[in-house]
Amino acid sequence: MRRRIAAVDGVPAVRAILAGADDRTAIALATRYLLEQLADEAEGHTVEVRVPPFGAVQAIPGPRHTRGTPPNVVEMDAATWIALATGALAWDAALAELRVTASGQRATLAEHLPLTWETMEP
Template sequence: MAVIREQDLDKGRSAFAQWRDAAEDMLNGTGTQASTAAFRLSLKPSLPRPVWAMAVRYSLHLLERKAPGPGVEVRVAPWGAIKILEGPASDPHNLTPPDVIELDPEVWLRLAAGITTWSEEKEAGRITAVGERDDLSDLLPLL
């Protein structure tokens, strides 16, 4: 099942842009504080829940198109999960692939928009990753 419906791609694109713009406004309004990792790692724009949901789904869609495959599952609960990258797929009895990455929506969107880096979020303990391919830094940011 697709993470976003074809007819919702424009809404998703708009929601992701809205999230990114709100995050950039927060960064621009804080002066030197914006350059600190602590501030960027806590960045969470105040937007309606449907905007967050569509932004997550659309950005996961972009990642899925950038790195298709069955080898790594990326989960951003509660709004989406995708499988990406080539490699061993799920075994037929356990539908979870050998590599799983779980992120909260704000962590995922910060990474997707390039506000924080994979290593910053990982060192802060905000990424749960199991498996050999537990680093998406080569694929991020998405835009």
């Protein structure tokens, strides 16, 4: 995946959210940046990860989805996504708390989280 959000913009947005910022612009930027990071770290097209209304990516190695409704979909809100991606929330806990919907045999992000976003200096 070609990155659209540079670390110089994305890392400070994620840090701001983790520090308590709650403005929509920062949430959108952090969410999209972390989705792009997932697509980079777990390159593939098997699982569609949706964080409405901010974005979606296809990730995880395996069979490629090309048409219609994807067979493996993970969906959550932005706060849950940011918490999962940064390690503040574990995958199993998010599922148990019903903060994530996951459908399909391969619809899990457990082995790909947390992301390594914090090692990317702006």
